[in-house]
Amino acid sequence: MHWRTLITGLVLLLLSVQAHAERTPDDFVVISYHDVVDRQVTPNLPIYPQTITRARLVEHFNLIDAEGYRPVSFQQILDARNGGAPLPDKAVLLTFDDGYASFYDIVFPLLKLYDFPAVQAVVGSWLDVPAGGQVPYGNITLPRSRFLSWDQVRELDESPLVEIASHTFDLHQGVLGNPQGNEQGAAVTTIWNRQTGYESEAAYTARIRADMARTRDQFEEHLGREPRMMVWPYGAYSQATLDLAAEVGMRYTFSLLSSPNRSGESLASIHRYLIDQETSLETLGEILANNVWEKESLRIVHVDLDYVFDPDPVQQEQNLDRLIQRIYSYGITTVYLQAFADPEGDGVANELYFPNRHLPMRADLFNRVAWQLKKRAGVKVYAWMPVLSFDLGDDHRYVLNDRTGGEAPEHYRRLTPFDADNRRIINEIYQDLGRLTKFDGVLFHDDAFFTDHEDASPAALSAYENAGLPGDIETLQQEAQMPRWTDFKEQYLADFTRELLRSANYYRQSDNKAFTSSRNLYATTIMNPESQQWFSQSPEGFAQAYNYVAVMAMPYMEEADDDPNGWLRELARRSLSRVSAQQLVFELQTQDWRTQTPIPSEEIAEWIRILREEGIKHIGYYPDDFHENHPNIDVIRPYFSQGQRFRKLP
Incomplete structure (x- = not known):
């Protein structure tokens, strides 16, 4: 039997249970390879993560060919986007990172054999190491001979099958990202120096800008052209690095966000799937066909720093180790991690757990804990942050209540967002969070609300008038005006949180997970139809503005003592009638704050069972007391575990 016939039969067998996802014109998938070794030629050559054998690469190429996938060049993708020839059906772009010599010795001949185009991304500083030298490679060095020479790079670049991209000049390394010694990607990390502290924002951007310029100059010197593509080391980038790369002509960059690239999506950050020796033919087939699945349900815990x-x-490190071990062994997918200090439990931020320009730092702890949770426990980490409840002292402007003529003592102390200086300060706090810590999304605290008597500050009244509303509270509270006023305030808060998301995301490391947002919603807004005007909140508005609507499903906080189980069932049903199950997060309480006593784990487990029975997919709780093992893992796990249910990626 001919080898091609044999491979085709194997592929069809492996993929027989997979339904090919529909592709729209000009969709494409990108896969990322690294080093390739030929075990028959160099059986004793040390291999490193993401290395693949020549035999496995041939199997992958055979699958691509047999199943009708069409490797394309990056120029074909650009031409299709610019109105030229459309991409072929089942288009795929092959990329190889790091500039290994194996690309010239092993991969390039295979590309010519199969007539497959590919992109090779080279690290400029490694290429500049002289022959016979050693290339710094993480915590070790490798012989210069393991990497391409400039003569080989020029030959490859002259081939119509290969385009050389930049992998930065000297950012393919880890740098100290916090005082505790965590190494994080150089392109997206503000460096911590034990003598001088954190690199300034200006110094950080100057360092990245200089690296981008250096790689451009190097390409011009050796290849006679500027690079147009940047492949980010470790797939980690930020909006800031995208902007800095574009300044020197690299408007197209590649991440490791594992998803297909859809027609019409920006090419500023192109998604790729990371491939290694363990990527089976079946898995590769699922990737190429967009039959990739993710866990269907989120299991979330709120963690108070x-x-x-x-x-x-x-003791602090022992606390951290205990937390991580608990999260890792628990099957948690997501941690909402408090980024502000609230030892009094009043919900107002007087101090923060990260360096910033405006509030005292209780401890430089958020980055350390978030990074350890991401890397050791494998979870997604959301920065749990206030929107308005920052206490900056009495000389700042706060939300005013028309009944008191001042702040409402029964509510959080909240900065008025209608004041331009307040907005600047809060945006800068969020920008500092994004620049100096690592996280995957933001959970907005439950402090972003206005009652039907707020905001009565002068800045707010002026904003109402500018929006065509009456400029006095008495008129605004009239039946004819109240709906317009409520809608305006709700939209204003949503727009402000979007602004904060942009600030948090500008320097924030993007790697292999999409940036997502969630916002706490009071259960009353669902249970009582009139409550929108009491809080300037609505489930539908939240669903439109955020990835997740985090309903505070806390029976005892809502005084549902008579029938907490029935209250939860009704809340679930009403919530699902207004927000899709995929967007709803239900947050349970583990403490009865009225009596400062823990709620029995058995009762929490029953609540989780009820919610799952009613169709709630994403469930979390607050707080997690890992010191006291509350809730008790052994009691909760059978109900809280998400098992092996998966959903197909969109």
Whole structure:
């Protein structure tokens, strides 16, 4: 039997249970390879993560060919986007990172054999190491001979099958990202120096800008052209690095966000699937066909950094280890991690757990804990942040209530967002969060609300008039005006949180997970139809503005003592009638704050069972007391575990 016939039969067998996802014209998938070794030629050559054997690469190429996938060049993608020839059906772009010599010795001959185009991304500083030298490679060095020479790079670049991209000049390394010694990607990390502290924002951008210029100059010197593509080391980038790369002509960049690239999506950050030796033919087939699945349900815990913090650094590290072990063994997918200090439990931020320009830092802890959770527990981390409840002192402007003539003592102290200086300060706090820490999304605290008597500050009244509303509270509270006033305030808050998301995201590391947002919603807004005007909130508005609507499903906080189970069922049903199950997060309480006592784990487990029975997919709770094992993992796990249910990626 001919080898092609054999491979085709194997592929069809492996993919027989997979339904090919529909592609629209000009969709394409990008796969990312690294080093390739030929075990028959160099059986003892040390291999490193993401290395693949020549035999496995041939199997992949055979699958691509047999199943009718069409490797394309990046120029074909650009031409299709610019109105030229459309991409072929089942288009795929092949990329190879790091500039290994194996690309010239092993991959290039295979590309010519199969007539497959590809992109090779080279690290400029590694290429500049002289022959016979050693290339810094993480915590070790490798012989210069393991990497391409400039003569080989020029030959490859002259081939119509290969385009050389930049992999930065010298950012393919880890740098210190916090005082605790975590190494993080150089392109997206503000460097911590034990003598001088954190690199300034200006110094960070100057460093990245200089690297982008250096790689451009190097390409001009050796290849006679500027690079147009940047492949980010470790797939980690930010909006800031996208802007800096574009300044020197690299408007097209590649991440490791594992998803297909859809027609019409920006090419500023192109998604790729990371491939290694363990990527089977079946898995590769699923990737190429867009039959990739993810866990269907989120399991979320709120973690107070106040529980981790301790003045004794040794005890603090022990607290962190205990937390991570609990999260890792629990099957959690997501952690909402408190980024502000609230030891009094009043919901107002007087201090923060990250360096910033405006509030005292209780401890430089958020980045450390978030990074450890991401890397050791494998979870997604959301920065749980206030929107308005920052206490900057009495000389700042706060939300005013018309009944008191001042702040409402029964509510959070909240900065008025209608004041331009307040907005600048809060945006800068969020920007500092994004620049100096690592996280995957933002959970907005439950402090972003206005009652039907707020905001009565002068800045707010002026904003109402500018929007065509009456400029006095009495008129606004009239039946004819109240709906317009409520809608305006709700939209204003949503727009402000979007603004904060942009600030948080500008320097924030993007790697292999999409940036997502969630916002706390009071259960009353669902249970009582009139409550929109009491809080300037609505489930539908939240669903439009955020990835997730985090309903505070807390029976005892809502005084549902008589029938908490029935209250939860009704809340679930009403919520699902207004927001899709895929967007709803239900947050349960583990403490009865009225009596400052823990709620029994058995009762929490029953609540989780009820919610799952009613069709709630994403469930979390607050707080998680890992010191006291509350809730008890052994009691909760059978109900809280998401099992092996998956959903197909869109």
